[in-house]
Amino acid sequence: MATSVAQKTPAQRLLDVLGPVDRWHDHEEIGDFGMPTRAFMEDMVEPLAKAGLGSRLGPLEKVHAFWFAGMSCDGCSVAVTGAQAPSVESLLMGAHPGLPRVVLHHPVLNVESGPNYLRAHENALKGELGAPYVIILEGSISDETMAMAGTERDNYGYWSAQGEEPWGRNGENRIVSTDEWIARLAPNAAASIAIGTCATWGGIPSADGNPTGAMSLMDFLGKDYRSVFGVPVVNVPGCPPIGDNFNETVAAILYFLQGFGPLPEFDELGRPAWLFGETVHRHCVRGAYYEEGTYAETFGDPECLVEIGCWGPVVNCNITSRGAINHVGGCMNSGGACIGCTMPGFPDKFTPFYKRPPGSLVSTAAARLLGSFVKPLRRYTSAHLNREVRWDLHNEVPSGWAREQSEPSMVQGRGTSSTT
Numbered sequence: 330m331a332t333s334v335a336q337k338t339p340a341q342r343l344l345d346v347l348g349p350v351d352r353w354h355d356h357e358e359i360g361d362f363g364m365p366t367r368a369f370m371e372d373m374v375e376p377l378a379k380a381g382l383g384s385r386l387g388p389l390e391k392v393h394a395f396w397f398a399g400m401s402c403d404g405c406s407v408a409v410t411g412a413q414a415p416s417v418e419s420l421l422m423g424a425h426p427g428l429p430r431v432v433l434h435h436p437v438l439n440v441e442s443g444p445n446y447l448r449a450h451e452n453a454l455k456g457e458l459g460a461p462y463v464i465i466l467e468g469s470i471s472d473e474t475m476a477m478a479g480t481e482r483d484n485y486g487y488w489s490a491q492g493e494e495p496w497g498r499n500g501e502n503r504i505v506s507t508d509e510w511i512a513r514l515a516p517n518a519a520a521s522i523a524i525g526t527c528a529t530w531g532g533i534p535s536a537d538g539n540p541t542g543a544m545s546l547m548d549f550l551g552k553d554y555r556s557v558f559g560v561p562v563v564n565v566p567g568c569p570p571i572g573d574n575f576n577e578t579v580a581a582i583l584y585f586l587q588g589f590g591p592l593p594e595f596d597e598l599g600r601p602a603w604l605f606g607e608t609v610h611r612h613c614v615r616g617a618y619y620e621e622g623t624y625a626e627t628f629g630d631p632e633c634l635v636e637i638g639c640w641g642p643v644v645n646c647n648i649t650s651r652g653a654i655n656h657v658g659g660c661m662n663s664g665g666a667c668i669g670c671t672m673p674g675f676p677d678k679f680t681p682f683y684k685r686p687p688g689s690l691v692s693t694a695a696a697r698l699l700g701s702f703v704k705p706l707r708r709y710t711s712a713h714l715n716r717e718v719r720w721d722l723h724n725e726v727p728s729g730w731a732r733e734q735s736e737p738s739m740v741q742g743r744g745t746s747s748t749t
């Protein structure tokens with residue numbers, strides 16, 4: 330049965346407007362920056378990285394990764410280049426036993442420019458790449474059919490794009506939108522991966538009032554999308570995401586493509602389940618203050634930040650346990666409240682930022698009540714445990730630092746288990 334217009338995905342509707350393409354650049358004619366030379370990153374990296382048949386594990390020697398930027402701040406690229414577990418460099422060099430090496434096509438990181446940069450993209454479209462490929466999107470998809478409306482055919486308006494192809498009606502160059510690349514390449518990709526909240530859910534560009542029809546990769550490709558390996562869209566959210574979350578997910582998918590393991594576990598929204606199954610609060614360095622009913626009144630205070638706008642108890646994210654880069658930094662670790670940047674409801678459902686989440690009123694009041702009983706008991710026990718048994722026997726603490734009482738008391742002031 331034919332797919333009705335109403336059932337078509339935004340990607341299918343875009344390709345209906347644009348039609349098929351069959352013209353390609355003559356790469357023999359073109360040097361970088363108009364010079365008569367050509368430089369391809371693959372030519373430089375491959376001799377150093379290529380695993381021979383004797384040292385290679387698994388059938389795949391390499392997998393191409395086509396990186397696209399929709400409407401974004403490029404923070405996703407910055408996050409990924411800082412990742413350590415594994416690093417981009419080690420993935421490019423094929424340094425992980427069993428993993429196919431990654432041949433990256435990134436508009437900022439690659440050395441090629443102009444049509445040479447698009448050589449591999451064209452080969453993928455023609456089915457001549459000679460290796461599987463994955464597509465990666467940072468930034469949200471804009472509805473380019475809206476940008477095209479009212480502009481002349483072959484001179485379309487666009488919101489986000491990458492390069493030119495001779496796909497104009499008479500063979501002239503036409504700027505190719507990010508959406509068009511995605512729509513053409515996704516059906517034959519081994520996996521389609523969205524990085525960052527803009528690409529996974531729509532994010533800031535799709536906030537209330539956005540004029541671009543901004544949407545996620547899932548919205549664009551539709552719920553029935555499956556890669557040629559049968560994988561739905563994979564989502565690694567965060568604004569920006571944790572680079573290690575993304576690279577680790579890519580590595581897990583590469584193992585799957587290589588046939589070395591099952592598809593890693595993803596949740597019902599396509600998030601890596603092992604990374605987004607816990608809330609921020611459960612691993613927060615300030616979590617115990619909440620339990621004791623003690624809250625920061627202003628930024629810079631050491632206690633739980635919920636009353637000055639932290640949404641950590643209800644947000645799926647591992648920033649508190651993983652940190653921002655190499656287990657360093659991360660929102661609450663460095664004093665920031667969680668504004669829910671990994672969540673599909675971000676930003677609209679979390680605004681205004683830095684205001685107390687309404688749902689926290691009951692839980693913080695209950696924690697305060699409980700804390701009023703728990704804190705004195707903990708102070709007493711902590712003081713008791715801060716005394717060596719011999720000191721108890723002698724009823725004396727031989728400290729030259731003064732003010733140590735020989736016996737802990739239920740009514741003494743601040744103890745080591747609490748600051749209130």
Ligand code: FSX
Nearest residue numbers: 401403404405525568569
């Ligand atoms: Fe979006 Fe990526 Fe937010 Fe930025 O590029 S996820 S605006 S921090 O980082 O797309």
